[in-house]
Amino acid sequence: xxxxxxxxxxxxxxxxxxxxxxxxxxxxxxxxxxxxxxxxxxxxxxxxxxxxxxxxxxxxxxxxxxxxxxxxxxxxxxxxxxxxxxxxxxxxxxxxxxxxxxxxxxxxxxxxxxxxxxxxxxxxxxxxxxxxxxxxxxxxxxxxxxxxxxxxxxxxxxxxxxxxxxxxxxxxxxxxxxxxxxxxxxxxxx
Numbered sequence: 001x002x003x004x005x006x007x008x009x010x011x012x013x014x015x016x017x018x019x020x021x022x023x024x025x026x027x028x029x030x031x032x033x034x035x036x037x038x039x040x041x042x043x044x045x046x047x048x049x050x051x052x053x054x055x056x057x058x059x060x061x062x063x064x065x066x067x068x069x070x071x072x073x074x075x076x077x078x079x080x081x082x083x084x085x086x087x088x089x090x091x092x093x094x095x096x097x098x099x100x101x102x103x104x105x106x107x108x109x110x111x112x113x114x115x116x117x118x119x120x121x122x123x124x125x126x127x128x129x130x131x132x133x134x135x136x137x138x139x140x141x142x143x144x145x146x147x148x149x150x151x152x153x154x155x156x157x158x159x160x161x162x163x164x165x166x167x168x169x170x171x172x173x174x175x176x177x178x179x180x181x182x183x184x185x186x187x188x189x190x
Contacts, residue, residue, distance in 0.1 A: 008090075008091075009089070009090025009091040009092070010038060010090050012091070013038060013090070013092060013137070014035065014038055016113075016114065016115050017031050017034055017035055017038070017115065017118075018031075019114065019115070020114075020115040020118065027118065030118050030119075030120060031118065033120055033135070034118060034120070034135055034137070037052060037053075037054070037135050043088075044135070045086045045087075045088055045089065045090050046086070046087065046088050047085045047087065050129075050130055050132045051132065051133070052120075052132055052133030052134070052135055053085070053086070053132070053133075053134070053135065054086050054092060054134075054135050054136075054137060055083055055084060055085055055086060055134045055135065055136045055137070056083055056084070056085075056086055056089075056092040056093075056095035056096035056099060056136070056137055056138075056139070057081045057082065057083025057084075057096055057099070057136050057137070057138040057139070058081060058082045058083055058096045058097070058099060058100035058111070058138070058139060058140075058141035059081055059116050059117065059138055059139070059140050059141065059179050059183065060081065060082055060100050060104065060106075060109070060141045060142075060143060061140060061141070061142055061143065061163070061183070062143050062147060062160060063142070063143055063144060063145055063147075065187060066162060066163060066164070067160040067161060067162055067163060068081070068160070068161055068163050068166065068179075068180070068183070069082065069104060069106075069143070069149065069158060069159070069160055069161075070082075070158070070159055070161050070166075070176070071103060071154070071157075071158050072156040072157040072158070072159075073154070073156075074153070074154055074156055077156075078173050079159075079161075079172065079173065079176065080173055080175075080176060081138065081176065081179065082099055082100045082103040082104060083096060083099050083100070083103075083136065083138070084099040084102075084103070084154070092137045092139075093111055093113055093139055096111060096137070096138070096139045096141065097109060097111045097139075097141060100141045102152060103152045103154055103158075104149045104150065104152075104158060105149055105150030105152070106143055106144075106146060106147070106148075106149055107144070107146065108143070108144035108145075108146065109141050109142065109143060109144070110141065110142045110144075111139050111140070111141045111142075112139055112140040112141075112142075113139075114139075115137055115138070115139065116138050116139055116140045116179070116182065117138040117175070117178065117179050117182060118135075118136070118137060118138065119134075119136045119138065119175045119178075120133055120134070120135050120136070121133070121134055121136065121175070122134075138179065140183075147160060163180045163183050163184060164180075164184065166180040167180035167181045167184055
């Protein structure tokens with residue numbers, strides 16, 4: 001087996017992307033772009049691949065299921081979900097869980113294996129790093145009873161926000177509104 005393509009994480013990601021397409025057929029074009037990146041001969045799991053690379057994020061939900069923890073992102077100046085670069089980790093579930101713990105300080109987090117959301121977004125040039133695409137794979141992470149977070153160096157602030165309010169908040173990032181809508185639809189169907 002050659003390079004990163006022979007690793008189980010990439011194969012599992014491809015399988016998870018196909019499963020995501022079956023749950024969200026209207027997002028087939030997005031899934032195709034993610035699968036194309038996964039097939040690229042250059043390693044798409046490292047940030048040095050400036051044509052675009054995978055990132056892993058967490059839709060971090062409180063134990064009550066009614067609130068999500070958002071970060072006021074230091075570089076982008078937006079309220080977003082927690083997450084970051086895979087930095088070579090082909091197991092994006094593990095990367096998302098690591099990022100959610102590092103950025104929140106919360107212990108006892110649990111992650112769901114299935115992809116919750118996909119988002120391809122443009123990252124502007126910052127401190128000499130050219131503008132590039134992030135292919136963000138997002139997972140549901142559930143907080144335990146403790147909700148006392150610690151703000152990391154990557155954030156201006158963290159806040160628990162009502163998911164119902166986020167779904168209808170016009171000023172919220174469109175992908176955050178989309179995830180809030182998906183979460184509410186999922187809760188309504190259970």
